[in-house]
Amino acid sequence: MVHTIIRRGLEIADWTFEMGFNCRVLRLDSVIQATAVVSAACLEFIMSRVLAGSAPAEEMESSDYGMVPALESSIREMVATVRVDDGDDNCTICLEGFEGGTYAARMPCSHIFHGECIEEWLKQSHYCPVCRFEMPY
Missing domain, CATH: 3.30.40.10 (Zinc/RING finger domain, C3HC4 (zinc finger))
Structure with a gap:
């Protein structure tokens, strides 16, 4: 879900840039906490789907999302x-x-x-x- 949010934010930034607006998407670090009652098999299936759709942690940590530091x-x-x-x-x-x-x-x-x-x-x-x-x- 977080990967989808980030991807959508970058799509919006690309669209606004193409429309002539100067827009950058700032990095958003967040924690999502949820409670669910599911079977072990269901949990394993959900986790495999989540991990399959998300970027590797190293890639997320090393990405600067186009940010430019100040001098x-x-x-x-x-x-x-x-x-x-x-x-x-x-x-x-x-x-x-x-x-x-x-x-x-x-x-x-x-x-x-x-x-x-x-x-x-x-x-x-x-x-x-x-x-x-x-x-x-």
């Missing part, structure tokens, strides 16, 4: 360190809140993230995860 020099020069005074905001990458009095990283587009979160993000994609501001790559 390390642009990360150092353009991402500023700012003090967070109140704890109302959340980092939209890890979804954890900022503690008041701590420091965070601010992109040129003014979106704020935990420093480690945005650094790891920009090593994989040169776009802001909120507004898709383009960092040099």
Whole structure:
């Protein structure tokens, strides 16, 4: 099912690009959890079907889905360190809140993230995860 979702997302991206839109599909890591009561034979059949239709784990891990990282020099020069005074905001990458009095990283587009979160993000994609501001790559 996950493979189908990824494949469909890439098909949509190709279609939008062909229509003249600049669209990229960002990598989506997810966990799907389900509970089912089935016989051992049924479970074996289901698992064989799932594994037959999915890409090998090594291929999924090594694929960058066309992502382009930001230049390390642009990360150092353009991402500023700012003090967070109140704890109302959340980092939209890890979804954890900022503690008041701590420091965070601010992109040129003014979106704020935990420093480690945005650094790891920009090593994989040169776009802001909120507004898709383009960092040099």
